[in-house]
Amino acid sequence: MKVYEFIKGKRGAIGIGTLIIFIAMVLVAAVAAAVLINTSGFLQQKAMATGKESTEQVASGLMCTGVTGHKNSNGLDRIAIYITPNAGSAPIDLKQVKIFLTYDGKSAVLNFSKVTSETEGSGDIFNVNDWNSADNSSFVVGIIQDADKSLESGVINKGDIAVLLVNVSAVFGGEIPTREEVTGKVVPEFGAPAVIEFTTPAAYTDEVFELQ
Template sequence: MEGFIKSKRGAMGIGTLIIFIAMVLVAAVAASVLINTSGFLQQKASSTGKQSTEQVASGINILEIDGEHNGTNINRTAIYITPNAGSAPIDLSQAVVMISDGEKRLVAKYDPNIYYDLSNGGSLFDTVNWSGLNSSKFGIVVIQDADGSCKQDTPVIDRGDIVAIVLNTTALNMGPRSTITGSVQPEFGAPAIISFTTPATYLSDMEVVRLQ
């Protein structure tokens, strides 16, 4: 009888040990899954935070908008822009310019054939080849670029850079007292808002007028 009881106790001990080992293995697997999941979530959160910060902090600021008229309509428009304070570098080849007179809307992308460097000075409206610029494209005129980041094929603007986006706006109604709206939308970050009303009259001795 004593031997029988001892053998039963031994059997119960082995079963308990098996259950204990199984619980340890399950806990180890669960811990491994939790560690891997937490690592993935941490990496994802870090990446999302970086992208969110870049999206919020970056953007384009409009310094001035000038237009050249022919007496009845503004056919040539220059939008002077610079990156926002703290903005990441912005590739203007991926930017989109949208501008509307309330009836028509122009959507323009960068044309690398219309690129000029006036960092040493010069007349913008006299320099640009406007006849080669259609309403679906915009050109770039470099005004200030100390580090040379805004090149013809890779027009990237960063801190301190000033460039002019030039548009052929012949297709729009930009006569006197016209309300014009639009935006310069970069690849990421806040867009620059275009909103102005053209002058009440166009003077022959003042062909270039400030619009915004």
């Protein structure tokens, strides 16, 4: 009888030990599952944010639709760069845009100066008063097409067309003669830049002419 009771007590002890181990395993599994769920949720949110930023970076940007030049008696002294957003682009703040220009081994970086409404509906883009605000380190934004009036605050979005007024004679310390190559780009805060590349005409026969 004593032997039976002894064996019965040992079985109970073994059962309690097994139960403790089982509970410990469940707790460990629960903790591990909670960590995995939290980690996967964080990674999912991070991936979504990164994907959104990547899509915005790839889809957004500016496109150069043309460059018009103006000459004085000595050569090319001003250029007007026409830009519009890429298809599917998010709105772009032109106050954060920079223009990079290279000519004859010289490079210049131009920053935003102001927005002028004088260009809207103007027949002569080179005969507006606000050209005076375009100097050796800055450019002026002109409005060509702006249905929602966003360009008035310096933001270009879908359907808008802006013109960037650049005084190249001030930027490079003199007018640009014939047969000279000028390159550059209009770089927004995010997205693809608009490319500028042209060669001045072999002869300046007109006061205003297309360059790109």
